[in-house]
Amino acid sequence: MYRAVVVDDEKYDLEGLRRLIPWAKLGIEVVCSENKPLAALSYMEEYPIDILVTDIKMPVLTGLELSRKAMEKNPDLRTIFISGYQDFEYAKQALHLKADGYVLKPIDDDEIEALLKKVVSDLDDSIKRKQDQTRLDESFAYIKGDFLQHLLEGSLAKEAIPPLMERFKLGHSAGVSRAGIVELDDVMWRSKPESDDRENPLQAAMAFVIRTMEGGAFGPWCSLSATQVAFIHTGDAWELENSLNELNDRVRAATPFTLTSSYGEPMPFPYEISRSFAQAKELIGNKMFIGKNRVISPAHAKLQVARDATDLNAILDEIFAAMAQYDLLKICDCMEELFDNVRSFDHPEKVHSFSIHVASKLEAYLRTAGETFHSLLGWGFEHLDAVRQFETAEDIKSWLRRALFEISERLFFKKQGKNRRLMEPIEQYVQEHLEEELTLRELANRFSYSANHMGLLFKDHMGESFNDYLVRHRMERAKALLLDSRLKVYEIADRVGYKSLAYFSRLFRDQFGITPGDYRKQG
Template sequence: MYKAVLVDDEDFDLMGLQRLIPWESLGIDIVFSTNKPLAVVDYIRNHKIDILISDIKMPVMSGLELAQLSLQLHPGLKTVFISGYQDFEYAKQALKLKADGYILKPVDDDEIVATLQTVVEGLDARPKEEGDASLEDFEFIRNDFLLHLLEGTIDDVTLTAFLRKYPIEISFHKAHAVIIEVDGTAKKGKVTEADSFEHVFSLVKDYAADRAIGLICRLSPNQIGMIYTGEPDQLENGLNHLLDEIRGKSSYTVTIAYGHLAEPISCLPDSFREARELIACKMFLGKNRIIPPGAPQQLVVKETKDVNAILDQLFTAITDYMLVQICDVIEELFENVRGYAEPGKVYHFSTHVISRLEGYLNTAGESINSLTDWKDGGFADVERFETIDDIKSWLRRTAFELSEIMYMKKQKRTWKLLPEIECYVRTHLSGEITIKNAAVRFAYSPNHFGVLFKEQVGMSFNDFVVKERMNRAKQLLESPQLKVYEIAEEVGYNSLTYFSRTFREMFGMTPGDYRKQG
């Protein structure tokens, strides 16, 4: 597989390219995709790539500038430009860079596939031996070699020739294939922050080297491969120590899966395929743990129940403010997916659940747009969840927020915390007051807090803060000993101009005029 980087400052175009092009069948692996050209610069400085596919006109750095820098770092790089600007100057500059493709938006799928096929053919036609690799390139070569070894895509003749040229010790005769996946990373082409992954990779590399237990390589932007060559009976113990090491020295956790012992070593690809299947079980078994062979047998398939009937129970519990029942029903609901063989089916099931929830709320005359996570995409971005427990946790929190909002509307009761919140604002007028800080102070999410506050007070939290500050300013203006700028600072304004403008907008006169009329 050739490694490619995809960059387009338009999120919609970027998503379309990620999902609509048959990358795998083309022999291309999108190892990094982003809408920020500078993020690509950081990535290519630390990773070897074969193809750069970039929009031409982007803010901060153009695709042409990005390609020039990329070619300096990787002289054999293939470049494909995509542009919505039918300007000859762009095409002319792209030709000067010897671009391998220039495609106009809107992108025609067949055209880009044909262009990429030509690029891949060009890469395939490169001489196998291109001279001695520099020390700087050695890590890339070593990584690719270990990946081929795990995948079983290197023959004995090539293996012997490679080992004669590069100093990699593989004197082992048996090994386990291990996959280490960084938790908390997004799916479908999105990657963890490069510096965070690099830190975890460094920890794993040092751990393996210090204990002489195997060789590691990069599998993807969030996965590390290991050929474990230590004592087989020490494997579980060693991997548990590695988990503790990463927990203690980084803000990330990892999930580790390993295959059966490969003996002889020619069986290593079978162990690797097993490890890949096991790491997919993270969706069902949870993260921040080790998944050994046989772990999927822990999954107990219960009798499938009528999902729609369970959803009706969930909606009733939300409407009636029955929080304990909400938890019970959600547990029952997701028992239906324990026997699914693929994470993709879980995502499909979850999308169905949230679609039904949207329909129910629309029927009830409610809106979900103000909920905590919905403004960031809600379940439209369902694949950001890595495990069933993540999905259940999100759904519980969402159901609780909805239930409380609907209950308060129905009962028209006063929010018990409102007097405390108003007191909090009035005693902090001279400092910084944000809805985020206030929400944390009273144990709410910012969006949920904002919805409840506006429901009770009839104005947004920020408008309430401004009103209280201006009312306090009026009181202070009655004291002639205080200067106007001192009053501005007393009610939380560092800018006298901004304070005066806000005061005038609220009361129809400047602070000075208000003081004079008094």
């Protein structure tokens, strides 16, 4: 269904337009009908529409001005103007605006229905043309990306390379080039959207990376996965590192992610570029040891420090004793000593196995105290397997240290029964920041907890989830604000943390069984 807005300052004419035209049969939904052009403009600035049917001569804002302003936001808007016979000058201006139709009053139903049918047909044709072009563009981009990936992997016969390079306008030779890889960091922890109304952050971030690379000096590129992009660069290493650092800065500023990137030594292009790519792949794999949010160049050798492994059991015993005594500083010291052993590892999988071994030992210790990961943190076995999703040894250490802190804290509070003292500043902070886009993760970070632990604290203490608590208190605040007739409903929505008026209204109705507008009328 196409979305239409109908505007006429004469209420009788407006009602006739709304009721006498078979909109649904034409495949059109009238999403807004207004006798005040400014109100219609406000709607069109907030919501997408396809068709505008408007009277030309209206007070405050003419139909021509309304159409012109609406087309600034939506150049593809289709417009039909309605006017009296005497407004010929307006009609000429309407034609100058490339209107899709001009109807005289009194309106002939058959005439305007025929015009609307033509508009719908034109919209159908326009959508089909765009879809066809999009399919062609996507097909070409896919084939080009597939060729580049095979070229980088060295899986193409030499005789097949020149014609494909000619087809994709890559030239026959570019001297020497470097292959590189950019990879988003922390994708397992930051890719889940906050709500169904939002785009997946990972997809949005990758789209931003690709747009930025296309506008820069990286050269041909192809997607390797949902988190990695490979490229071929013909400049010098200094220029490439500057470009990669700048790309990371822009990604960090515009998305929740950072980038780790790598590149290989320069090789003859195109036939030896796979050697540079193999080196870039090996270097990006060293992110586990070298760290993320940086450029890993060929100058970075694998981090291998030969040292005697300290007795792990002795360190673990110290950690468990520190946990029982709620000695967080001692836990930190022991974790540093524990992960010093990681420096002698030569493969990321060994780091993962080592970390799972430590977590298993911790679970066994907790059982001797009559506890488990599940009883203290609500964890199942899948949480231990989540270790494999971390990208650096530092990430694993931070995750495990935080888990130890939380276990130690929960053991302590179980003994002391002082959850109330812990929750009071958290409740106060939530009440003082209801108007902000507050999330459980942000709150947890504020008070140095994981989101999972903070969620458990809320559930235990409040008897409801954090989201239910937040919505309930926001709606109570909204009820109080609705008593102030000077405030618009959308202003109230903004003051309790919601940018979408429709989403706020739905939550209010779910909470109280009545819309905000109806509640205000009752007051």
